Amino acid sequence: MTDAHANSERSPVLGCIADDVTGATDLATNLVQGGLQVTQFLGVPSQEALREVSADAVVVALKTRSIPIADAIEESVASLNAMREAGIGRFYFKYCSTFDSTPQGNIGPVAEALMDELNVSQAIFCPAFPANGRTVYQGHLFVYQKLLNESGMENHPLNPMTDSNLIRVLQQQSTRSVGLIDYQTIEAGTDQIREELKRLEQEGIPLVITDSCDEQHLQRLAQVVADAPLITGGSGLGRYLGETYRETGAVTSHERTAVPPEITGRSLVLAGSCSTMTNRQVANMKEFAPAFQIDVRKLMNNSERLLEEVLEWSQAHDPSIPLLVYSSSPPETVQRLQQELGAEGVAESIERFHASFAERMVNEHGVRRLILAGGETSGAVVRQLGISQLQIGPAICPGVPWTTSDSDPPLALALKSGNFGSEHFFREALEMLP
Numbered sequence: 001m002t003d004a005h006a007n008s009e010r011s012p013v014l015g016c017i018a019d020d021v022t023g024a025t026d027l028a029t030n031l032v033q034g035g036l037q038v039t040q041f042l043g044v045p046s047q048e049a050l051r052e053v054s055a056d057a058v059v060v061a062l063k064t065r066s067i068p069i070a071d072a073i074e075e076s077v078a079s080l081n082a083m084r085e086a087g088i089g090r091f092y093f094k095y096c097s098t099f100d101s102t103p104q105g106n107i108g109p110v111a112e113a114l115m116d117e118l119n120v121s122q123a124i125f126c127p128a129f130p131a132n133g134r135t136v137y138q139g140h141l142f143v144y145q146k147l148l149n150e151s152g153m154e155n156h157p158l159n160p161m162t163d164s165n166l167i168r169v170l171q172q173q174s175t176r177s178v179g180l181i182d183y184q185t186i187e188a189g190t191d192q193i194r195e196e197l198k199r200l201e202q203e204g205i206p207l208v209i210t211d212s213c214d215e216q217h218l219q220r221l222a223q224v225v226a227d228a229p230l231i232t233g234g235s236g237l238g239r240y241l242g243e244t245y246r247e248t249g250a251v252t253s254h255e256r257t258a259v260p261p262e263i264t265g266r267s268l269v270l271a272g273s274c275s276t277m278t279n280r281q282v283a284n285m286k287e288f289a290p291a292f293q294i295d296v297r298k299l300m301n302n303s304e305r306l307l308e309e310v311l312e313w314s315q316a317h318d319p320s321i322p323l324l325v326y327s328s329s330p331p332e333t334v335q336r337l338q339q340e341l342g343a344e345g346v347a348e349s350i351e352r353f354h355a356s357f358a359e360r361m362v363n364e365h366g367v368r369r370l371i372l373a374g375g376e377t378s379g380a381v382v383r384q385l386g387i388s389q390l391q392i393g394p395a396i397c398p399g400v401p402w403t404t405s406d407s408d409p410p411l412a413l414a415l416k417s418g419n420f421g422s423e424h425f426f427r428e429a430l431e432m433l434p
């Protein structure tokens with residue numbers, strides 16, 4: 001036990017920095033499924049908060065995916081340094097399994113800044129998450145059977161992904177050279193992966209995309225990189241760090257079973273993601289629950305009036321019935337609204353609206369169970385609710401757990417990444433609660 005953790009039963013061996021809040025809970029649930037205890041912070045934690053942590057891993061959720069590069073670097077490095085000061089020595093930079101970014105995007109610059117800070121000469125980039133259909137083959141990212149740029153991600157409202165070649169995408173964002181550990185090497189085994197990483201390093205290639213098509217590939221990669229000072233990737237790799245840490249003795253604690261939050265009260269689903277799957281989930285929930293669609297033009301015209309309208313609507317329903325409020329729309333509608341009203345302004349105003357509505361429903365109307373769809377949407381809402389810490393509960397589907405907030409009153413929160421979950425996700429999530 002280090003001095004920094006004199007108050008806690010166990011000191012974290014891994015510090016994670018996630019570029020959005022749904023991504024953070026995604027990584028946290030994968031780490032938990034791999035047998036680690038995890039504490040998740042929202043925003044850069046204080047030393048005092050870090051000293052209180054009794055967990056094997058800490059996950060810091062930021063909202064840096066789509067902000068200016070300099071700000072994303074500053075917050076990510078601040079998170080890294082806070083965790084280093086608290087005695088943590090290994091780090092994981094978590095970004096989206098669909099590598100959400102633009103050519104000026106933040107993944108490359110943030111990863112390079114973290115490498116500089118930690119003085120590391122090489123880092124892997126492993127976005128694969130096969131449990132959710134994200135695989136990488138010969139450097140190309142697939143979403144199930146489709147290439148990334150034909151998967152619907154080419155229509156993303158903030159980070160349209162128009163190139164599935166990750167070597168090209170990462171190279172455009174980075175100053176260092178990008179290489180590949182290919183499928184054949186991953187198939188060959190851990191020794192070959194280690195040798196290839198060494199060879200690439202000798203050739204002056206510090207940024208390495210890793211092919212990964214299945215769980216065994218991720219397990220092998222985890223064995224190779226578990227002790228590295230810096231890993232970068234989606235959440236899939238996180239699933240296998242626990243077993244490697246236990247094999248090497250880095251973690252010796254007992255595993256605990258994650259239990260659903262025992263929180264009763266009104267249930268609300270807020271959907272701001274416009275992903276293909278969230279649109280289907282919204283359509284599905286409309287079949288069994290009252291639903292209110294946010295009219296974006298009305299919102300841009302007078303958000304206060306719309307807020308009162310939706311509050312009034314929600315009050316007209318029996319509090320025992322879950323409600324759905326959504327801005328999710330198909331790509332054609334999103335494009336039209338963006339052209340008409342300006343993409344950034346629309347996105348921000350909608351996020352603010354979701355956040356204000358959630359705050360009023362929690363503070364004034366008894367909502368205690370909240371399901372949020374979309375990373376940016378969730379980030380805006382949890383920030384407004386002043387939540388700073390989450391305990392990770394059981395998984396609803398791969399990458400989405402129930403969590404319990406540290407707020408007063410505590411909330412049962414499910415933060416769903418846009419494309420995750422089945423069509424029945426909202427019903428499945430609600431049915432897990434007591």
Ligand SMILES: Nc1ncnc2c1ncn2[C@@H]1O[C@H](COP(=O)(O)OP(=O)(O)OP(=O)(O)O)[C@@H](O)[C@H]1O
Binds near residue numbers: 020296338418
């Ligand atoms: N009808 C709409 N028109 C235009 N933009 C919208 C609309 N509804 C929501 N948005 C904006 O689109 C963005 C959706 O991003 P968000 O991160 O919430 O979802 P996502 O990217 O699908 O999820 P994830 O990042 O978890 O994969 C938000 O900024 C949101 O405000």
Ligand SMILES: O=C(O)[C@@H](O)C(=O)CO
Binds near residue numbers: 026
């Ligand atoms: O990795 C993913 O796909 C998700 O955790 C995510 O980051 C979506 O915002």
